[in-house]
Amino acid sequence: ENYCEVGVSVDTGRQPRPNCVKAELILGVSHYEPVCNDPNRTHCELVILVDPKGSVPAMIVNGLMGSRTKFYQQIRDKINAL
Numbered sequence: 001e002n003y004c005e006v007g008v009s010v011d012t013g014r015q016p017r018p019n020c021v022k023a024e025l026i027l028g029v030s031h032y033e034p035v036c037n038d039p040n041r042t043h044c045e046l047v048i049l050v051d052p053k054g055s056v057p058a059m060i061v062n063g064l065m066g067s068r069t070k071f072y073q074q075i076r077d078k079i080n081a082l
Contacts, residue, residue, distance in 0.1 A: 005030040021055035 009025040016022040026049040035041035 001034070003032040021053050023053055023055070024051040025049075026051055 005028075007025065007028040007030075009023075028046070028048045031045045031047075033043050035043055
């Protein structure tokens, strides 16, 4: 059986800590479905739309840069192999 959760930001009235930016979750969807032939496993898919209010967390930047660097390296290796 498939299961979905949908979420948005909720204003709690709390102010962010100093030097922090409070992002807004515009929409978040989590989709869960069983893995065929294995009742102990679940496939999870998460899609989020976030407004970081001008501040992109270092974790995201570092993750994207690491992936991008690896991708460019693969392209360079293929070009050099030609």
